[in-house]
Amino acid sequence: YGKLPLVQLVPVEEMTFPLWEFEAKRFLEYAKELGIDPKIRPYRGVLDLQSNTFIVFNYHMNSKSCPLLKTDGKCSIYGKERAFVCNLFPLNRSPFLHVDSPLDKSIFGNCGGLETIPEKLDYKDNDKLVGQLYHSFGHTFLAAVQHDLVMEWSNKLILELMKAKKIRPAINYPRDKLLRRIQNTRQVDLFEFLVEIGHFTQQEADATIERFRNYEDAKERVKQVTGSL
Ligand code: SF4
Numbered sequence: 001y002g003k004l005p006l007v008q009l010v011p012v013e014e015m016t017f018p019l020w021e022f023e024a025k026r027f028l029e030y031a032k033e034l035g036i037d038p039k040i041r042p043y044r045g046v047l048d049l050q051s052n053t054f055i056v057f058n059y060h061m062n063s064k065s066c067p068l069l070k071t072d073g074k075c076s077i078y079g080k081e082r083a084f085v086c087n088l089f090p091l092n093r094s095p096f097l098h099v100d101s102p103l104d105k106s107i108f109g110n111c112g113g114l115e116t117i118p119e120k121l122d123y124k125d126n127d128k129l130v131g132q133l134y135h136s137f138g139h140t141f142l143a144a145v146q147h148d149l150v151m152e153w154s155n156k157l158i159l160e161l162m163k164a165k166k167i168r169p170a171i172n173y174p175r176d177k178l179l180r181r182i183q184n185t186r187q188v189d190l191f192e193f194l195v196e197i198g199h200f201t202q203q204e205a206d207a208t209i210e211r212f213r214n215y216e217d218a219k220e221r222v223k224q225v226t227g228s229l
Contacts, residue, residue: 150212
C-alpha cells in the first residue's frame with residue numbers, strides 16, 4: 001500500500017463504505033439495535049510479525065448498497081453519529097491529503113446537486129480553496145478534512161512504531177502468502193493494539209478517538225488557514 005506496510009485486503013474496485021475501526025464499532029452497535037447484518041469486514045491493516053497480529057486500521061461494509069440504507073432510500077441512522085464517509089459527501093477528499101494527482105474537480109464525487117460550484121473554485125491557491133470549501137460546505141468539508149488528517153496520523157503512527165521497534169511489519173511478502181498468513185493470525189483493532197503494547201494508555205486512546213469524532217484536528221487546521229471558523 002504505497003510505501004507503507006499497509007495491506008489492503010480487498011481490491012479498491014470491490015471496496016465499499018470504508019470505516020475507521022472506531023467507526024466500525026459504532027456501526028456494529030447500530031446494526032445490532034436494528035437487527036441487521038452490516039456486513040462489516042476488515043479492509044486494511046498491518047501484519048506485525050513481532051506480535052503475530054494483524055492490526056486492523058479500517059473495515060468496510062461489504063455490500064453494493066449500504067446495509068443501513070432503507071428500502072425507501074432513507075438512512076436508518078440519519079439522526080445518529082455517522083461515519084466520515086457518510087458525512088463528507090459530495091467531497092472525495094480535502095486539499096490536505098497529499099496525493100500525486102493535482103488538486104482539481106476530482107476532489108468531488110458525482111453529485112447532480114452540485115451544479116457549477118466545482119468550476120468556480122480556485123484550485124491553484126490552496127489557502128483560498130480551503131476557505132472556499134469551508135464556506136460552501138461547512139461541516140461536510142470538516143468531515144473530509146478530518147478523514148484525511150486521521151489518514152495522515154495513522155501513516156505517521158506506523159513509521160513511529162517501526163522506528164521505536166514496537167512493530168515489525170511484514171514487508172516484501174508475496175501477496176498470496178501474506179493473505180494466507182493474515183487469515184491464520186489473530187486480528188486486533190488499532191487502538192486496542194496501541195493500548196496492548198503500551199503505546200497509549202486507555203485514556204489516551206479514548207481521548208484520541210474523541211478528538212477525531214469531534215473533528216478537532218480539522219477545525220484547528222482549517223482555522224490556521226482561514227483565520228477563523
Ligand atoms: S449515510 Fe446512512 S445509508 Fe448512507 S452510507 Fe452512511 S450509513 Fe449508509
